[in-house]
Amino acid sequence: MTEGNFVDYVKVHLSSGKGGAGSAHLRREKFVPKGGPDGGDGGRGGHVIIRGNENLWTLLGFKFQKHFKAGHGENGGRQRSTGADGEDVVLEVPLGTVVKDAESGAVLFEITENGQEVIAARGGLGGRGNWHFRTATNQTPRYAQPGLPGEEINLILELKVLADVGLVGFPNAGKSTLLSVITSAKPKIADYPFTTLKPNLGIVQYRDFKSFVVADIPGIIEGASEGKGLGHYFLRHIERNSVLLFLVPADSPDIAGEYRILLEELRKFNPELMDKQRLLAVSKCDMLDQELIEEVRRGLSRDLPGTKPVFFSSVSGLGLTTLKDSLWQLLNE
Template sequence: MEKSNFVDQIRIFCRSGHGGAGSRHFMRNKFTALGGPDGGDGGRGAHIILKGNRNLWTLLHLRYFKNVIAEDGEGGSGNNKTGRFGKDVIIEVPLGTIAIDEETGVQEVEILEDGQEVIWIPGGKGGLGNAHFATPTNQAPEYAQPGLPGIEATKILELKVLADVGLVGFPNAGKSTLLSVITAAKPKIANYAFTTITPNLGIVAYRDEQSFCIADLPGIIEGAAEGKGLGHRFLRHIERNPVLLFLIPADSADHKKEFAILVNELEKYNPELLHKQFVIAVSKSDMLDEELMQAIKQELPANIPHIFISSVTNKGLTELKDLLWKALNTTETEG
């Protein structure tokens, strides 16, 4: 596999800051020989915060960010002074990032908006100083709270690409070529399987200055749900796409079987994927005559919109945009 600038999963050891200890201090100055308790509280340990950044599209910048150790809070001091809080660590991530605890597998955070900030791993609370514990019967408490420890854990950051339309198909079905024609994206195109090993995003310009985002995803193969080929790396990204465009080449040996395999892999990975809007495009159809097109139509599911296209001759591409736009707006209306 070629070296890629696209990184969609990172494993990080994290430790938020420990809270500072409360102070056991009594007022002492030239005017007060035996003053009461005036110990201040300890400062809060630093949080580890995730922040959405729409200008990022990969986790590459975190590739060597293996340990995140946040600053501890300072201890309290006399004259009821609270210790300084630890400086929070802010980790910027692309939109569509989720955070998972490695030990439990529980998803903890989801970042979907630019500028969204979520306290991922909270810092330890600072301890209370002895001034809090003075009572009429105990006017000189010697006790102050220690700060609470921070949280240590190994975490996973995982990116699921945010796009309106996901391109689904076998390797070499023509997905990259289609993306290069209907958007300004420049994916790698070659005549062998798995040319695309990472998602490519492109913006499709539509009527009245409107647009939508389409993602050319790594090709799926039979057994992808079990991790064959690019397996889960591919399937993870289509969870975010409300519309899935199935690209089946005109020269496929069995169009019906090819579509069934694709749908079966989606269902095995996550049955909820079958609730998305489906559109079928038969690519490379410039080689078909009317008789062959009618024969292929008979193989396709009657309840799913389909269209014959050619990225080489631009056949059906305007109609494809209309079909995808309609599907997207139907999805939004139903949602």
């Protein structure tokens, strides 16, 4: 999937159908001149329904069509026949889609399961025919109910990427390169910050035909939790990952310091992110020999007690098998 096709934020306008009017028909036949009321009910207006689809990864389908209108209910007829319901409109979205009210920004619901359906705009009820209004003192009512109007609503569809592992790090930490090496994904890779502006997803083929999904999250910077560097735009994708893989390059002047900054930004954005499984990986280790790697390992054990970092290089392949094993173990704990 190319970066330009990854759409994760759209605004849509939904209109449900209005209900059909009830009929005020009076039965008139050759030998039944005063047959009484027999008007049927109007049909329900069509709903606009949002449904989860596990085969979708992006909101690209809403990039060019943002107005959706359901069908109107048909009017009731003679012989107490009910009008047909209006045609429903179903919008299929990827799992992990959050639906918000465009006016208030309030979260209305989330789509997290395949086939999950939520009525976003409910169709108007059909009006009742005059058959319902007959009484002992009013045996020929010549009136019926009109159908109720439908709803119009503006919604925001916001996708939070669902993946097993999310890559977290500063710009140019080597996240996209790692994704391109351990999966078949082809993210854009270049030697400048913010090369990645949209999440990229890839499937890692593990032993015995097992696999897991990795998401390359755009790089965050210090102050991201306050919105710096499109911080909120990037950070929301991290909420949907089971395991967080923190990448810090080996040429960083302070590996432990960078790791602490990343943790703090996540904590400020959403304290619940601290409950996720996480792993620290030191990238670009092809520039270090084994002696330097051991020296860095000892330093991290001292500065970050309890942390067991993994050292790897996407270029030389050093430590990639160990990295996959560690991630698989965390995913299955």
